[in-house]
Amino acid sequence: MLNIVLARVDSRLIHGQVVTKWLQQSNANKIVVVSDELENDEFLQSIYLMAAPPNVEVVVKGNESIKDYANETHDSSDKVLFLVPDLETLNNVVNQGIVNTEVQIGGLGGGPERKNVMKNINLSERDVEILENLLAKDINVFFQAIPEESPVPIARLIEKYKKL
Numbered sequence: 001m002l003n004i005v006l007a008r009v010d011s012r013l014i015h016g017q018v019v020t021k022w023l024q025q026s027n028a029n030k031i032v033v034v035s036d037e038l039e040n041d042e043f044l045q046s047i048y049l050m051a052a053p054p055n056v057e058v059v060v061k062g063n064e065s066i067k068d069y070a071n072e073t074h075d076s077s078d079k080v081l082f083l084v085p086d087l088e089t090l091n092n093v094v095n096q097g098i099v100n101t102e103v104q105i106g107g108l109g110g111g112p113e114r115k116n117v118m119k120n121i122n123l124s125e126r127d128v129e130i131l132e133n134l135l136a137k138d139i140n141v142f143f144q145a146i147p148e149e150s151p152v153p154i155a156r157l158i159e160k161y162k163k164l
Helices: 016-026 042-051 065-070 085-094 125-136 154-163
Strands: 004-010 030-032 057-061 078-085 102-106 115-118 122-123 138-143
Touching: 004 016, 004 085, 016 078, 016 138, 030 065, 030 085, 042 057, 057 065, 085 125, 085 138, 115 154, 122 125, 122 154, 125 138, 125 154, 138 154
Parallel strands: 004 078, 004 102, 030 057, 030 078, 102 138
Antiparallel strands: 115 122
């Protein structure tokens, strides 16, 4: 199994804050990204790989291939920053038993049927359903864009969504 030191939902995946702050904060030395889009697009994948520091291995898997990869034997010194782009993907890896204790929400982009509940966080009705299911499974879900900010319990953002 993977030694996940930080599981993060961030629609931008590998970007400046992840590389400069979260890798250091979590002491991760490996990034695992779960994205069907990236797994199937070598060019886009290469752009994300270039964004990571040279001493950090990046592995890209899709929703189907992540389970086999997660169940492989991994180097015990690997400390994984586990990234998914959205809550549907998170729901998938939770249902597969890959992530099961704590999840940090770093950013969820806007779009149709989405409401802004906090800087960088836009939720849909389906997102709220997924988040409520995660909380029911006793998974600690919180929003935290950068390490210097205090974590915000996701229940507070769900409550705000329902009032909008």
